[in-house]
Amino acid sequence: MKSFTYTRVTSNVQALEAAKVRGASFLAGGTNLVDLMKYQVEQPTSLVDINHLALADIKQDEGGGITIGALVRNSDLANHPLVRANYSLLSQALLSGASPQLRNMASTGGNLMQRTRCYYFTDVGFSACNKRNPGSGCAALEGYNRIHAILGQTDKGPTSGETCIATHPSDMCVAMAALQAKIEVEGRGGKRTIAFADFHRLPGSDPSRDTTLREGELITAVTLPAARFSKNAFYLKARDRNSYAFALISVAAGLEMEGSSIRSVGLAMGGVAHKPWRVPEAEQSLAGKAATPENFGRAAEILLHGAHGYEYNRFKIELAKQGVVRALTLAAQGTSEVA
Amino acid sequence: MSSNTEKPVAGNLSAELREASTESTDQDRRPMSREGSPCGVRQEELEPEHAEEVEELGRYGLLTELSRRRFIQASSAVAAALTFDMPKLLEAQGTENAASVTLNVNGKSQMLTLDPRTSLLDALREQMELTGTKKGCDHGQCGACTVLIDGRRVNSCLTLACAAQGAEIVTIEGLAKTSDSKDIADLSPMQLAFLAHDGYQCGYCTPGQIISATALLNEQSKGELSLVSWQAGKTERPELTDDEIRERMSGNICRCGAYPNIVAAVRAAAKEVSA
DSSP: OOOEEEEESSSSHHHHTTTHHHHHEEEESOOTTTHHTTSSSSOOOOEEEEETOOOOEEEOTOOOEEEEEEEOHOOOOOOOHHHHOOOOHEEEEEESSSHHHHHHOOOHHHTTOOOOOHHHEEEOOOOOOOTTTTSSSBSSSSSSOTOSSSOBOOOOOOOOTTBBOOOOOHHHHHHHHTTOOEEEEEEEEEEEEEEEEHHOOOOOTTTTTTOOOOTTOEEEEEESSSSSSSSEEEEEEEOOOSSOOSSSSEEEEEEEEEETTTEEEEEEOOOOOOOOOOOOOHHTTTTOOBOOHHHHHHHHHHHTTTOOTTTTHHHHHHHHHHHHHHHHHHHHHTOOOOO | SSSSOOOOOHHHHHHHHHHHTTOOGGGGGGOOOOHHHHHHHHOOOOOOHHHHHHHHHTTTTHHHHHHHHHHHHHHHHHHHHTTTTHHHHHHHOTTTTTTEEEEEETTTEEEEOTTTTTTTTIIIIIOOOOSSSSSSSSSSOOOOOOEEETEEEEEEGGBBBGGGGSSSSEEETTTTSSSSSTGGGSOHHHHHHHHHTTTSSSSHHHHHHHHHHHHHHHHHHHHHOHHHHHHHHOOOOOOOOHHHHHHTTTTTOOOOOOHHHHHHHHHHHHHHHHO
């Protein structure tokens, strides 16, 4: 691990001030950052410990939604009465990720900032990684790409400085995408709100940037709109091991039902792209329709439109389509129970 | 094998073990951890057994043998330090960022001078002589380093020691009522259950398993959910079925594969605690 200075801050103002130092990083749960520092993938010169900021509350909003402080731990968020009752999709997604120990540490804001688990990114022994070492190429494209992207990736060949087929590893974020969360941030220039869909980026021509967060900006909260899917929600996660493993594909499916027909839908996928994958047209295609496998299948086709796999991850395309249909079917049944 | 091969419950076993333990002699006892010197290799005190050794060797003109042994001890400490990328070595060389950190572990506060890179795990093991907490992967993947911080289980390998200042830390050494390693009667219910159900083979992951399982019982008593609770449709105070135990213990890996006995131990301790 490279040497760094450690500063503990107790107010947002102090945090923003401390973050002015070149090479500074905020430290929250540290489950991803400290790990990557050990691998020397991350090399901050200064760590600003924000764990003592007053950002650890969950509040009911006047409009019916909730505000989740950036330092609310994943385990606390998953178990909060309001989340359990109204946003079970989020609780299921959170409890699908990591281990109890890691969920006790990991924060809401930190989870948003999680970096990819692409092996070629986390192992500095591989020189070609456009995310870690911009312009160096992509070792994953022709490497072992089982966990990699099938949607939204940049593929201009292994030596291009733009190629990146990394995926975003979070479960929490997939549920938040389906719930159309918003992210509150505070910077030296003031506060702003970022729609969830605009927070994470596709690699485009600059895979080194995961998010649209500006330098020195602090995530203070995530807000969820009034619950629509409290009765009909299912988070499906397909993985190589039944617990404590990252998703090959995951699906967050929420349905707002009106009798036997669908009024509105929240639908997003994880493990398939550089960001949680949500296509509003797929959701809209189900509005006013019956909850049938055929209709769900058509939504899956829209969501997976343009998917392109590689040697070791082609299976994901069919797995994802089947996963979308199954998650929507279980959501429609109004239970999180799996037979 | 009969269908139910449950071993005696922890409570009964504790009496047996307590009896057995009284047979061990005092010479097995090691001095409990002293206030360690803040950096580097601990200054060896000449304990009585060493004094005898010195006298014996001196009598035969073999004092060099003693220094050879000491050299081997010291060099293996260095080798171990290199293997585990110990910040201690850096500290010995001096580091510009060294900071004073006070850690509260098992109810005692101790001030340490640490490089900010030091993980809580390394501070416990290398500075505070609390080697019960184990280093497995050092990347938050195996759970061997699990400790309680303010009552919650966390991976100490991914916790920076300086970030743990001000928190109450409990390690495996802090679970029993006394620090007497031979007084089995004072072990926690979970420790006794692991003994009763043989919840280990090599034992390396065991401290992490026991700390984790201890936290598991607390979480379950507060009605916290796991993914299995959702999948089983039991979201109101879920009971600890074996599926629940396996899911809730999934952050602790056992390379020996002692999982069936670990599940049995947790199941038994849960019954004992709730009874």
